[in-house]
Amino acid sequence: MPTGKVKWYDGEKGFGFLTRDDGGEVFVHSSSLPEGTVSLRPGQRVEFGVAEGRKGAQALQVKVVDTQHSVVRARRKKPDEMVVITEDLIKLLEGLSNGYRRGRHPERREAAKIASVLRVVADDLEA
Numbered sequence: 527m528p529t530g531k532v533k534w535y536d537g538e539k540g541f542g543f544l545t546r547d548d549g550g551e552v553f554v555h556s557s558s559l560p561e562g563t564v565s566l567r568p569g570q571r572v573e574f575g576v577a578e579g580r581k582g583a584q585a586l587q588v589k590v591v592d593t594q595h596s597v598v599r600a601r602r603k604k605p606d607e608m609v610v611i612t613e614d615l616i617k618l619l620e621g622l623s624n625g626y627r628r629g630r631h632p633e634r635r636e637a638a639k640i641a642s643v644l645r646v647v648a649d650d651l652e653a
Contacts, residue, residue: 602650
């Protein structure tokens with residue numbers, strides 16, 4: 527069974543790419559992930575079957591080999607850094623909440639920026 531690492535994966539879109547240990551890239555769709563797995567992280571080790579699809583190689587029956595993210599853990603922020611980040615996040619979300627109280631949604635550009643910040647902070651919390 528081929529092995530490799532996750533190059534990138536977009537949980538919202540439900541697909542991404544794996545880098546094979548023997549070279550090349552393989553498309554991966556959310557339907558190939560193990561039950562209960564909703565996303566993959568860059569650098570995460572995986573095993574997978576491969577089938578040739580219309581657009582190239584596609585991963586089948588992906589199995590997560592390790593759940594430890596040693597590279598991520600090595601970059602884990604210190605608690606005093608996280609204090610500043612969480613306080614800034616609270617201010618950002620309070621501003622968003624105030625807009626909702628006034629009956630308005632954030633503009634798409636603003637919403638995308640907030641969502642991006644939330645994803646980064648979530649990654650830092652999970653590290």
